[in-house]
Amino acid sequence: MSNLTLAKRYAISLFDLATEKNEVQAVENDLRELKIVWNGIKDVKTLFTSPKLSINKKKELIRQIFANANPIVINTLLVLIDKNRLADVSDIISEFMILSNEAQGVAEAKVYTTRPLTEEERTNISSVFAKNVGKQSLNIQNIVDPSIIGGIRIQIGNRIYDSTLITKLDRLKRNLIG
Template sequence: MSEIVANRYAEALFEVAEERQLIDAIETQLTSVTDTLSNNEELRRVLQHPQISADEKKALVDGLFKDAVGLEVSNLLKLLIDRKRESIINDVLEAYTLMANEKRGILDVTVTTAVPLDEEEQSDLARRLGEALGKKLRISVTVNKEIIGGILMRIGDRLYDGTIAGKLAGFKHEITSR
């Protein structure tokens, strides 16, 4: 449910950002806010505490972020506080980033392998996948030795499993379902 609500806020913010040609700047500002909140548990608790008034929370946000964010992000934060939705700021950033990347023609891909990929292998993978998908890719690589070998890719909300562990699980399912 919070994802749907976050998408609405992100869409509204993205429309404003697009009109004002501030897509990148607003994404940077949102990232700065979410990083600050992620790294400060006490601040998160204060912003989500039901007995602290909205006015006090907005004053705190103004003081903390007045030089770091523009009017658009500041207004978003205050709106989230007024509507008691402070906890969805990370979801708003995620949805906003997806919209911004769509506009830029960039696709985020998470690749999981059993062994680390060097820079050359990562760029080659990004180039080949990008050509196949007709998009520019931003790849983040993680290592998980449990997949044994092969590659696991998450592109948007799709998961492509080309791992040995995935194939073994498929074989096991086929054998047990007969």
């Protein structure tokens, strides 16, 4: 069985439990923070996936580090330690986010601009482009990229809406050169 299939199973179980306890948003918030720590600090991932550290020590560290996290998240991490699946944390979180977004009618979007978006711009982009993909709103990750010169590029799933100046110039160049 592939790691992604297992990650989906864990994510479904986690989502079902969070839904049953009416704590989906709290669990989602904690999982977002966990993903930042897990993927952002290489030593954390290395430490918890190391076979040199005992299972009991890993559990003790999880309880200490994530003491303020939702108990559902902590218990999930403890189960993953028992099943030797802690390396799959990122995939499980990603799958959970997909389930949560689907339930809430939200889509993840990467928005590339030359400068940070204002809150009003985020709201406008969300309301316009969410309708294009059949969602109620977008969860926007703003990526500042000065190389696009001007305009905006939006990636929602596998759809890309590109009205950047660099793309328009490239298109013009291709048309002129033939």
